[in-house]
Amino acid sequence: xxxxxxxxxxxxxxxxxxxxxxxxxxxxxxxxxxxxxxxxxxxxxxxxxxxxxxxxxxxxxxxxxxxxxxxxxxxxxxxxxxxxxxxxxxxxxxxxxxxxxxxxxxxxxxxxxxxxxxxxxxxxxxxxxxxxxxxxxxxxxxxxxxxxxxxxxxxxxxxxxxxx
Numbered sequence: 001x002x003x004x005x006x007x008x009x010x011x012x013x014x015x016x017x018x019x020x021x022x023x024x025x026x027x028x029x030x031x032x033x034x035x036x037x038x039x040x041x042x043x044x045x046x047x048x049x050x051x052x053x054x055x056x057x058x059x060x061x062x063x064x065x066x067x068x069x070x071x072x073x074x075x076x077x078x079x080x081x082x083x084x085x086x087x088x089x090x091x092x093x094x095x096x097x098x099x100x101x102x103x104x105x106x107x108x109x110x111x112x113x114x115x116x117x118x119x120x121x122x123x124x125x126x127x128x129x130x131x132x133x134x135x136x137x138x139x140x141x142x143x144x145x146x147x148x149x150x151x152x153x154x155x156x157x158x159x160x161x162x163x164x
Contacts, residue, residue, distance in 0.1 A: 031075030040102050045069040049100050058123025059116040065108060068100040 033039065046069045053062035072078055081091035099105045113120075118140050125133045 029077050032073070038102055040100075041068075041070050041098050043071045043073070045071045045096065050097070052097075056120065059119045061112060061116040061119075063108060063112045065105055066100040067097040070096050070098045072096050 032041075049066050049068045052065055052067055054065065055062045076096075077094065078096065079091050079093050081089055083089055121136055121140075125136060
């Protein structure tokens, strides 16, 4: 097929799935929420909470989450395993900690994405195709320049980092 004969395909953002709906076999942490609607855990082992810092490796701003030790129940994954060359199974026990409050964690994620989304995209695109880098760079410049776009479009452009 010649490039000139490629069909023009246009998708709406609402037609795109950016995640796998449902459980991924072997990668779930629990079976508590079969319907994927996460709620707060009600049975805690301790009233003491701890703050942890986590990062995806592309930004300088860590995500801070409050966690708490929970009482394990049937279906909770308390060990992670993997295989090394030669088919040898390795594993490690996982401490029984979970997010203390889902709503607080959701706000922390949203704030972190808004604060460091551009840095994240830039880090992801490092050593990638130059056209991708220039495209996203132009989108960020336009989104942050009030002379080139309206505030309505700027808010839509800021969704770029959330969608990424």
